[in-house]
Amino acid sequence: MTTTSKTRPPLNGVDTPTLFATLDAVKANPELAKFQFRAANRWVSGTHNRSTIRAFFGAGQEDTSRTEDFSYDADHPAVLVGTGHGPTPVEFLLHAIAACLTAGVANVAAARGVALREVSSTVEGDIDLLGILGLSDQVRNGYQGIRVSFQISGDAPPEVLRGLIDQSRARSAVYDVLTNGVPVSVEVSTD
């Protein structure tokens, strides 16, 4: 017995029927797709600072499903004259790309009826600090390249499993931002 994508049951912890219903709802009312995410950050001391994340706007309203702040410290390590109270800011970019691709794989697999057993990944980012240290004009400030390596297993042939990663990448918000860039404005208010 085969199912069409619209009638697939929940799989991989994904509520597939609700996922398809959500797609239909947005198709009928594209305004629902407009989201705004937010973070707030406060300097602690030296390179140590802390962000909180909670509220966002989406699906036509302020979201209230997250009832507590998520809180994240960032810092530079000792070798960069920080105190190591958290990862460096650039390491959070590596988390973001792995997390985005992995969430997408789970959704795509559920939509395609592929049961996943394991999805794990490692991410490496190479950066030459001559840029941010102001010691070379020839070296960019950011990563020179990021490599994501996935290990995936599930009830499908290798080419189908690879196709899940391909489709997730093709629809990944973080992959798009990191590879194509995005306009970032910075405003300053002083007391």
Place this chain on the structure above:
Amino acid sequence: MTTTSKTRPPLNGVDTPTLFATLDAVKANPELAKFQFRAANRWVSGTHNRSTIRAFFGAGQEDTSRTEDFSYDADHPAVLVGTGHGPTPVEFLLHAIAACLTAGVANVAAARGVALREVSSTVEGDIDLLGILGLSDQVRNGYQGIRVSFQISGDAPPEVLRGLIDQSRARSAVYDVLTNGVPVSVEVSTD
């Protein structure tokens, strides 16, 4: 009595003398500037997954200063058919840009002899999910724009305080990556 930048005392929680000594050491041996940061991610269920961050290479060796893993959950919220066990991957990008600019401000202020009282920021990212939902080819997958709003106070005139943010942005690794993009490769291994 004025000090040259090389003899500035610690300020803002920044060990300024060590910061300048580090710059001198890297200038003398540019190989020390080559860093590799890393993250590892594992799928949990549905869109919920978890990254760990700890080891990195830099200053010519594997760093051992961070003796425990930093661990971060990511998930989609209920309205996007997730379980909200963590922020969305794209929200970590907002944390990363705020954290990077803020760490830079503290260092630049110390180098310039400006005592900071408070540095806080809010970040907003607008995204139209018609892209990642596959409902429009005209809409990008990622953010359409990111806005960072800083509030800064310290023992300096407003134009000097603004200059700290400007210099931090000019040397920010995350700002460079987000605005200019970076090559991201994705490899897949199947069982």
